[in-house]
Amino acid sequence: xxxxxxxxxxxxxxxxxxxxxxxxxxxxxxxxxxxxxxxxxxxxxxxxxxxxxxxxxxxxxxxxxxxxxxxxxxxxxxxxxxxxxxxxxxxxxxxxxxxxxxxxxxxxxxxxxxxxxxxxxxxxxxxxxxxxxxxxxxxxxxxxxxxxxxxxxxxxxxxxxxxxxxxxxxxxxxxxxxxxxxxxxxxxxxxxxxxxxxxxxxxxxxxxxxxxxxxxxxxxxxxxxxxxxxxxxxxxxxxxxxxxxxxxxxxxxxxxxxxxxxxxxxxxxxxxxxxxxxxxxxxxxxxxxxxxxxxxxxxxxxxxxxxxxxxxxxxxxxxxxxxxxxxxxxxxxxxxxxxxxxxxxxxxxxxxxxxxxxxxxxxxxxxxxxxxxxxxxxxxxxxxxxxxxxxxxxxxxxxxxxxxxxxxxxxxxxxxxxxxxxxxxxxxxxxxxxxxxxxxxxxxxxxxxxxxxxxxxxxxxxxxxxxxxxxxxxxxxxxxxxxxxxxxxxxxxxxxxxxxxxxxxxxxxxxxxxxxxxxxxxxxxxxxxxxxxxxxxxxxxxxxxxxxxx
Numbered sequence: 001x002x003x004x005x006x007x008x009x010x011x012x013x014x015x016x017x018x019x020x021x022x023x024x025x026x027x028x029x030x031x032x033x034x035x036x037x038x039x040x041x042x043x044x045x046x047x048x049x050x051x052x053x054x055x056x057x058x059x060x061x062x063x064x065x066x067x068x069x070x071x072x073x074x075x076x077x078x079x080x081x082x083x084x085x086x087x088x089x090x091x092x093x094x095x096x097x098x099x100x101x102x103x104x105x106x107x108x109x110x111x112x113x114x115x116x117x118x119x120x121x122x123x124x125x126x127x128x129x130x131x132x133x134x135x136x137x138x139x140x141x142x143x144x145x146x147x148x149x150x151x152x153x154x155x156x157x158x159x160x161x162x163x164x165x166x167x168x169x170x171x172x173x174x175x176x177x178x179x180x181x182x183x184x185x186x187x188x189x190x191x192x193x194x195x196x197x198x199x200x201x202x203x204x205x206x207x208x209x210x211x212x213x214x215x216x217x218x219x220x221x222x223x224x225x226x227x228x229x230x231x232x233x234x235x236x237x238x239x240x241x242x243x244x245x246x247x248x249x250x251x252x253x254x255x256x257x258x259x260x261x262x263x264x265x266x267x268x269x270x271x272x273x274x275x276x277x278x279x280x281x282x283x284x285x286x287x288x289x290x291x292x293x294x295x296x297x298x299x300x301x302x303x304x305x306x307x308x309x310x311x312x313x314x315x316x317x318x319x320x321x322x323x324x325x326x327x328x329x330x331x332x333x334x335x336x337x338x339x340x341x342x343x344x345x346x347x348x349x350x351x352x353x354x355x356x357x358x359x360x361x362x363x364x365x366x367x368x369x370x371x372x373x374x375x376x377x378x379x380x381x382x383x384x385x386x387x388x389x390x391x392x393x394x395x396x397x398x399x400x401x402x403x404x405x406x407x408x409x410x411x412x413x414x415x416x417x418x419x420x421x422x423x424x425x426x427x428x429x430x431x432x433x434x435x436x437x438x439x440x441x442x443x444x445x446x447x448x449x450x451x452x453x454x455x456x457x458x459x460x461x462x463x464x465x466x467x468x469x470x471x472x473x474x475x476x477x478x479x480x481x482x483x484x485x486x487x488x489x490x491x492x493x494x495x496x497x498x499x500x501x502x503x504x505x506x507x508x509x510x511x512x513x514x515x516x517x518x519x520x521x522x523x524x525x526x527x528x529x530x531x532x533x534x535x536x537x538x539x540x541x542x543x544x545x546x547x548x549x550x
Contacts, residue, residue, distance in 0.1 A: 008430025061175035074099030082129030203403030305332035442471030
């Protein structure tokens with residue numbers, strides 16, 4: 001294996017071992033360990049109701065027994081589709097205990113997207129939030145789905161000729177599922193489908209070992225963690241890899257209480273923080289933006305400041321957002337940016353928690369994780385400090401590959417390294433900085449332009465609430481940067497004032513010549529801006545104009 005320099009080790013927190021010893025558990029065994037050790041500890045708080053680990057374990061084992069009796073076996077793929085709720089988590093661990101591969105399914109998907117995912121994975125069963133069943137029903141005939149189980153946290157579900165009731169299955173069976181032999185290293189736990197924002201969605205194959213290792217890497221990174229006493233605010237979607245690892249699996253592994261919310265409604269969200277006093281809050285930039293802009297945020301600053309760690313992931317954290325959150329919490333809100341991707345379970349880097357975050361940096365690699373920057377042309381030459389190239393990663397959390405896609409797997413996993421597709425650089429202390437997505441880089445008149453460079457400048461403008469920059473077709477330059485801006489409330493602005501603002505702060509070739517004002521930006525469920533959608537919209541406009549002229 002290639003030997004590399006590891007300058008980040010000199011920046012390592014004193015409380016974190018550079019290499020870790022990981023339990024040789026499956027995720028089901030990890031779950032059972034906590035249930036056995038901490039049965040009376042509150043596992044979940046949901047809609048005002050508290051569920052202990054003993055009760056949680058009982059539900060999981062009853063549902064696992066029901067699934068086994070239905071003939072669902074190790075290695076089968078089963079879709080799991082719904083919002084954050086105890087029923088989703090019960091189904092998740094029940095499937096894992098049987099060696100079933102969980103197909104994470106976004107509840108916001110439309111029929112075409114669900115059908116693609118079910119067909120691609122070969123799923124035979126789907127467990128779905130009952131209000132979404134009509135959408136699933138419409139695509140069953142074109143997939144390999146044979147059975148549907150429905151759950152609902154609002155009211156009990158009654159079985160019909162078309163579906164099984166989650167509630168009736170749990171009531172019918174004793175908590176005695178069969179013992180299933182699972183190879184922690186080789187057997188898959190989850191197919192985590194990528195968002196498809198840069199092409200066809202792919203099923204990331206994550207083993208039990210991948211997910212257990214990443215969970216314990218995250219725990220090792222935590223500062224002053226107390227087993228059985230933490231409270232994790234779970235607002236991130238649990239079907240997304242970030243929420244699955246850093247909320248669900250993390251909480252179970254350290255016997256923490258999950259404060260589980262099915263949706264993000266800012267006023268209710270802040271009231272929940274006041275009432276239940278979370279100690280850990282994994283979030284996304286859009287959530288921190290919303291918090292910063294709340295008109296009565298001063299009423300909640302003490303509760304926010306009391307959270308030990310606020311993690312930001314899923315998308316780059318604009319520096320202006322981080323600084324504003326610091327102001328809102330009067331310098332006490334410990335907002336830390338990290339980095340991850342579905343292909344790595346997901347976390348690979350984070351800023352240390354025992355010191356101020358290094359502005360603009362995703363931090364340093366997790367224990368047992370190596371990271372290098374390679375040239376963009378060949379992807380083979382390791383670059384020096386400060387040089388910009390593609391970020392590559394290797395470690396125990398890196399996926400097995402893409403489901404059924406050997407070519408794409410070979411392109412992404414090369415010589416033991418995961419090629420992330422993200423453009424980055426490293427400083428002399430081993431801190432890494434994401435410059436942009438490789439596929440988002442704009443080549444305008446031969447110049448390489450990174451959208452984030454422009455976005456960071458525009459976020460400095462006092463009238464900007466949100467902004468994203470994308471490369472759109474240009475007759476002369478090939479591509480040109482276009483800025484899509486959401487203005488703050490009750491302000492007016494012109495395109496020219498933003499163009500002039502940018503001219504004073506960046507090279508002329510980077511300045512966006514096109515500005516579009518929007519009420520909102522298109523986003524994925526975890527807040528990542530759908531830059532590709534904006535580009536496709538632009539191409540459609542050009543094609544429509546050309547057709548009209550013809």
